[in-house]
Amino acid sequence: MVEYASGHPEFPNGIPMKILLSSLLLFLGASALGQTQQPPGPEEFLRTRMQLSASQIRDIQSGKAVAKILSSSERSDIFVFGAVYIHAQPSAYLEFMSDIHRLKKLPAYLGAGKFSEPPQLSDLEGFSLDDEDIKDLRKCKPGKCDLQLPESSMETVRNSIDWNSPDAAEVINHRAKQGVLQVLEAYAKQGDSALGTYRDKPDPLPVGQRFATLLSKVEFFPEYLPELNRYLLDYPHSKPEGTRDFFYWEKVNFGLKPTIRLNHAVLYHAHSAEREIYALAIKQLYASHYFQTAVDLSFCVPNDDASGDPGFYLITIKASRQAGLTGLKGGIIRKVAVGKTRSSLEQALNSIAKTLEHPATEKQN
Numbered sequence: 001m002v003e004y005a006s007g008h009p010e011f012p013n014g015i016p017m018k019i020l021l022s023s024l025l026l027f028l029g030a031s032a033l034g035q036t037q038q039p040p041g042p043e044e045f046l047r048t049r050m051q052l053s054a055s056q057i058r059d060i061q062s063g064k065a066v067a068k069i070l071s072s073s074e075r076s077d078i079f080v081f082g083a084v085y086i087h088a089q090p091s092a093y094l095e096f097m098s099d100i101h102r103l104k105k106l107p108a109y110l111g112a113g114k115f116s117e118p119p120q121l122s123d124l125e126g127f128s129l130d131d132e133d134i135k136d137l138r139k140c141k142p143g144k145c146d147l148q149l150p151e152s153s154m155e156t157v158r159n160s161i162d163w164n165s166p167d168a169a170e171v172i173n174h175r176a177k178q179g180v181l182q183v184l185e186a187y188a189k190q191g192d193s194a195l196g197t198y199r200d201k202p203d204p205l206p207v208g209q210r211f212a213t214l215l216s217k218v219e220f221f222p223e224y225l226p227e228l229n230r231y232l233l234d235y236p237h238s239k240p241e242g243t244r245d246f247f248y249w250e251k252v253n254f255g256l257k258p259t260i261r262l263n264h265a266v267l268y269h270a271h272s273a274e275r276e277i278y279a280l281a282i283k284q285l286y287a288s289h290y291f292q293t294a295v296d297l298s299f300c301v302p303n304d305d306a307s308g309d310p311g312f313y314l315i316t317i318k319a320s321r322q323a324g325l326t327g328l329k330g331g332i333i334r335k336v337a338v339g340k341t342r343s344s345l346e347q348a349l350n351s352i353a354k355t356l357e358h359p360a361t362e363k364q365n
Contacts, residue, residue: 042061042301043057043061046060046083050068050083052066052068060083060084060085060313061085062085063084063085063086063087063357065082065083065084065345065347066082066084066346067080067081067082067342067345067349068082068342069081069338069341069342074321076321076323077214077217077320077321078318078320078321078322078337078338079217079317079318079319080317080318080338080341080342080345081316081317082315082317082318082345083313083314084313084314084350084352084353085303085313085314085353086311086312086313086314086352086356087310087311088311088312088356088357089312090300090312091278092356092359093278093280093298093300093312093314093356094280094300096352096355097280097298098246098267100112100113100248100250101114108252108253109250109251109253110251110258111126111128111251112248112249112250112251113126114247114248115184115246115249118185119180119181119184119185120181121178121181123249124180124181126251127173127176127177127180127249127251127260128173128251129169129173129176129260131169133147133257133288134169134172137154137157137158138157138158138161138163140154140157140158140200141154142154142199143199143200143201143202144200145199145200146200146289147288148198148205148289149198150196150198150199151197151199152196153179157175180249180262183262183285183286184247184262187235187264187285188236191208191234191236192208192211192233192235193208195207195208195286205292207285207286207292210293210321211233211283211284211293212233213293213321214294214295214319214320215229215233215295217319218295218317218319225268227240227268227270228240228243228266228268228281231243231266232295235264240268243266243267243268244266244267245264245265245267246265246267247262247263247264247265247285248263249261249263250263254340256289257290259288259290259291260286260287260288261284261286262284262285262286263282263284264282264283264284264285265280265281265282265283266280266281266283267279268281276302277301278299278300278312279297279298279299280296280297281295281297282295282296283295284320290322291320291323292320292321292323293320294318294319294320295319295320296317296318296319297316297317297318298314298315298316299315300312300313300314314349314352314353316345316349318345322337
């Protein structure tokens with residue numbers, strides 16, 4: 001099980017996350033983004049800054065993903081770093097990640113869909129709550145609910161549904177779809193303030209506030225990528241030039257309960273004197289279970305050696321705050337969650353590399 005230290009979040013070897021994540025942006029070419037320090041080369045970055053072994057670095061450079069769990073001062077937080085080298089163009093990765101239909105092919109995914117502009121009910125084809133979730137909705141009260149919901153949603157469902165009707169489930173799922181569209185519409189106008197406060201547990205959970213707290217722990221953002229950091233926090237304001245957004249939903253079975261998530265993806269392109277930086281940020285707006293808040297950050301760093309190889313390093317940091325990871329039982333659950341998070345990231349990065357390097361083969365499959 002991962003141990004925790006006081007103060008800044010740390011890797012298990014005791015190096016503060018702030019130093020490591022700042023080093024990441026130096027590697028990406030931060031000198032052109034307001035820094036004067038010369039960025040390290042890929043091998044130096046992975047060896048000295050990320051403290052990977054020689055064999056792990058060789059794995060990454062040969063196209064085999066490596067993932068590493070970062071520890072945290074908060075037991076509810078999970079941070080994981082992953083990297084792989086891919087013989088393809090960074091733009092191919094961004095295009096691939098924008099194709100949400102690919103998620104439907106993955107074993108753990110029960111459904112997924114990308115929203116139109118503006119979002120429409122037809123975008124939610126295949127979206128539905130599980131029978132157990134529908135049963136739980138009938139009992140939901142503030143401070144005691146198996147789904148993450150604002151108090152107003154609990155009251156509306158309890159008081160406006162004819163639970164004895166044979167089409168109760170159909171009505172609930174239709175209203176859930178309408179609720180998703182309302183959240184997206186409100187978020188497009190008001191930003192994080194529209195995400196409300198979860199009242200499923202005794203302690204209220206302001207979603208926007210929790211996201212800001214989680215993002216602040218990835219401490220290089222305000223200093224090295226201020227535009228992207230500001231946009232994630234201030235959406236819909238402060239949009240950087242050239243940035244593209246899209247929204248999607250996913251229903252995933254993580255092994256306990258199927259979970260519905262609503263996400264905001266931001267495609268970002270920055271220039272530095274040393275290299276171009278391509279970034280993808282995925283911000284969770286809502287999750288029905290487990291994930292109180294989450295953000296996935298991916299960086300594509302083009303190869304800068306003299307070989308002429310058009311490949312790039314794909315570096316990913318996944319951060320989440322999850323419910324139920326404290327206490328004795330929570331510690332056991334956390335151990336399992338940490339292991340699955342690391343292994344699933346490695347599998348995902350390996351799959352992405354294979355797909356981008358052999359697109360024709362993957363299309364046939």
